Amino acid sequence: MYIVSLNYTAPLEKIDNLLEEHVQFLHAKYEAGIFIASGRKVPRTGGVxxxxxxDLETLRAHLAEDPFHREQAATYEITEFSPTMTAAGFEALKD
Structure with missing residues (x-):
């Protein structure tokens, strides 16, 4: 499993202009079974x-399709981890 931390490198005006296309990108990756959760950081400096x-290389290829990446509006930090414990109801996240 991976946690991807996006950090905006462009003004929010540019982010907002790309947001609809970014959401379409997210929907496609959910439908493909790649993404399992996502959302904005608070304060709004990026997303998770x-x-x-x-695998990692395939994930990087998927992220390269993000309009935020294409327009150099965000950077991406990828952390891989193996969940071994979860709260009740989240057992499907375990490796």
């Missing part, structure tokens, strides 16, 4: 994506 179902 939880991903699974692929």
């Amino acid at each position: 994506i939880m991903a699974r179902g692929c």
Whole structure:
């Protein structure tokens, strides 16, 4: 499993202009079974994506399709981890 931390490198005006296309990108990756959760950081300096179902290089290829990446509006930090404990109801996240 991966946690992807996005950090905006562009003004929020540019982010907002790309947001609809970014949401379409997210929907496609959810449908493909790659992304399992995502959302904005608070304060709004970027976002977080939880991903699974692929190797690191494949994940990087998926992220390269993000309009935020294409327009150099965000940077991406990827952390891989193996969940071994979860709260009740989240057992499906375990490796």
